[in-house]
Amino acid sequence: MSPARFTIKTAAPGDCHLVDFIHWLNKTQRLQLDSYAAVHRWSVQNREAFWHTCLDFTGIETDAPAHARTLKPGQQIWLDQWFPEHQLNYAGNLLRFRDDKTALIFSDEHNNRQSLSYAELYQQVSQLQRWLLAQGVIAGDRVAGFAANRIETVVAMLASASIGAIWSSCSPDFGVGGILDRFTQIEPTVLFAVSSHCYAGRINRHQAVLEKLMAGLPSLRQVVLLPDLYEAGADDPVGHSDVVHWRDALAGELAAEMTFAALPFAHPLFIMYSSGTTGVPKCIVHSAGGTLLQHRKEHHLHLNLQRDDVLFYFTTCGWMMWNWLVSGLASGATLVLYDGSPFHPKPSILFDLAEDTGVTIFGTSAKYLSAAEKAGVQPQQTHALPHLHTLLSTGSPLNAEGFDYVYQQVKGDISLQSISGGTDIISCFVLGSPLLPVYRGEIQCAGLGMDVKVYNQAGKPVSQEKGELVCQQSFPSMPTGFWQDPEHEKYQAAYFARFDNIWTHGDYAEQTAHGGWIIYGRSDTVLNPGGVRIGTAEIYRQVEQLAQVLESVAVGQEWEGDVRIVLFVRLQADATLDDELIGTIKLSIRNGASPRHVPAVIRQVTDIPRTLNGKIAEIAVRETLHGRPVNNRDALANPDALKEFEA
Structure with missing residues (x-):
């Protein structure tokens, strides 16, 4: 099932960026690196040299004095x-290609299809930049998007970044409370918004x-309405003269040459948000330089993204994978946006x-792959995908059976890269490598330059x-x-x-014998029956193999001085949770995991609460089960689902 190992010695120069990078390192640094493990070890032991060479090798355009420092330790x-002495512009690096090659393709479930070349993208960003400047937008201002995953959203973000404004976005499925919880904290001056969007035919x-947004955000000076794809002419909020249509914002003349503000490496680029299920969402500030360099490293060296690639990721503008996807423009690839x-x-x-767009790299979530398998989607038999060479999965752990589905039903010779990181770092800690084999159920490696370990409860690294x-x-x-955390107290x-001066990410994980990684779930949802720590993903893997089970959520319930595991399952329409199915579920967990993993209670529910980013809200279920309040129900996409858990 696993692809053959890609060996450095036989790789042709130019076929693989990482191979070329290793050859370049060996030549310029006088090294003899001959494996991914050796490169990774060098990258964390010589991190200043690594990140400096990575910046140069990936072609990032910066201004810096001679002998500028790579790192000023704190x-x-x-x-x-x-x-600290480098200046750059994120948008300028993404718009360095200005030819007729297709930059962006948009599609939706109604098969509305739009595309933009790199030259046209540059022109639209330039026109919108002029409009933003005319509104008085300056570096450091916040520009927000209540926006769908569309071409206009990418243009708005790039135009904002070209000035040095800070971009922050929520997808249109967020409720008003969830949006205001986020945007009132950052006080945007301009809002780009859709007046309608379509989901599941509605x-x-x-x-x-x-x-309500305009009333609740007094900092707003302008609202720009993106074109309405579904009910043209019905898109103006009533009684507001400070609403501008997209076509009018782009009506200005095209400048001969666009100006990109030269800004410090650490200048804020994006404000992202924590899930908000335990309180008001935290506003996480990411730098232009750090975001660009990390994404270039992951795209160029780990993903081997080439100019002739067509990169697709199923995402919304409220998930960090949207930001990650858009950075693919710096490689000159074609990006496919779906709403x-x-x-x-x-x-x-x-x-x-x-199939229609010739996607070469297909990105999605582990949950999507599980649902596609249960829905009987078999692209290997039904679709012509000759150019598809890589499939990416993130959002939650991809279990071993998910690997089987991809290789058996999607494409047998594909490179499957399970990746894991988060909004917190707008990138990955562990991900794929073109030099390594794929092991069933495992993420291939730690990212270059990322000194990732697994610590036991005593704070010691373990394997x-x-x-x-x-x-x-x-x-x-x-x-x-x-x-708004100037003393870094919340940060x-x-x-x-948890550990002094060590970044603790909040994932329960294991490093395998051959250097791979397994994520077992979030640390704050680890189950602890009888003092044994169990990751929820270990249970989900066994349960969701069963054809009757669509999805499940497992939580620990305080019970008689201990903790017992309670499992809730959402079933296929024709299935019922009877004694026979309960026995089957328990036997599957016992045989596939251990007797300690077997739930004490199994219950059927019609819906499972999720965060606005689509992740199962385990903490919300746990708190509801104990009769404790869920602090921020606006952070849930379907808060009414909690009613079933209140008893």
Whole structure:
């Protein structure tokens, strides 16, 4: 099942960026690196040299004085300053290609199709930049997007970044409360918004939402309405003269040459948000330089993204994978944007899109792959995908059976890269490598320059043993901090309270015998029956193999002085949770995991609560089960689902 190992010695120069990088390192640094493990070891032991050479090799355009420092160490690792004397512009690096090659393709479930070349993208960003400047937008201002995954959203983000404004976005399925929880903290001056979007065949109108947003965000000077794809002419919020249509914002003349603000490496680029299920979402600030360098490293060296690639990731603008996807423009690749349900009007719609657009790299979530398998989607038999060479999966752990599905039903000779990181670092800690084999159920490797380890409860690094995923040294894409947290108190509490001066990511993980990685779930949802720590993903893997089970959520319930495991399952429409199925579920868990993993209670529910980013809200279920309040129900996409758990 696993692809053959890609060996450095036989690789042709130019076929693989990482191979070329290793040859370049060996020549310029006088090294003899001959494996991925050797390169990774060198990258964390010589991190300044690594990140400096990575910046040069990936072609990032910066301005810096001769002999500029790579790193100015701080007293704590969160105070380290990377490339403190370098200046750059994120948008300028993404728009360095200005030819007729297709940059962006947009599609939705109605098969609305749009595209833009690199030359046209540059022109639209230039026109919108002029409009933003005319509104008085300056570096450091916040520009927000209540936006769908469309071409206009990419243009708006790039135009904002070209000035040095800070971009922050939520997808249109966020409720008003969830949006205001986020945007009131950052006080945007301009809002780009959709007046409608479509999901699962239903058109959702947003006039009332926009009215409440404008009333709740007094910092706004302008609202720009993106073109309405579904009900043209019905998109103006009532009674507001400070609403501008997209076509009018782009009406200005094209400048002969666009100006990109030269800004410090650490200048804020994006404000991202924590899930908000335990309180008001934290506003995580990411730098332009750190984001760009980390994404270039991951795209260029780990993904081997080439100019002739067509890169697709199923994402919304509220998930960090949107930001990660858009950075692919720096490689000159074609990006495919999709807005809508991944299963409407038919379960194969994403693979239909991949076939139609010639996708070479297909990105999605582990949950999508599980649902596609249960829906009987078999692209190997039904679709012509000759150019598809890589499949990416993230969002939750991809279990071993998910690997089987990809290789048996999607494509047998594909490179399957399970990746894991998060909004916190806008990138990955562990991901794929073109030089390594794929092992069933495992992520291939730790990222270059990322000093990732697993710590036991005593704070000691361990291998082949479950524990906390940590990073022992700083890296460029660490947040510059949280918004309105000048003393870094919230920032320190979020990542550095568990182990002194060590980034603790909050994942329960294990490093395998051959250097791979397994993520077992979030540390704060680890189950602890009888004092034994169990990752929820270990249970989900066994349960969701059963054809009757669509999805499940497992939580620990305080019970008689201990903790017992309670499992809730959502079943196929024709299935019932009777004694026979309960026995089958328990036997599957017992045989596939251990007797300690077997739930004490199994219950059927019709829906499982999820965060706005689509992740199962285990903490919300646990708190509801104990009769404790869920602090921020607006952070849930379907808060009414909690009613079933209240008893």
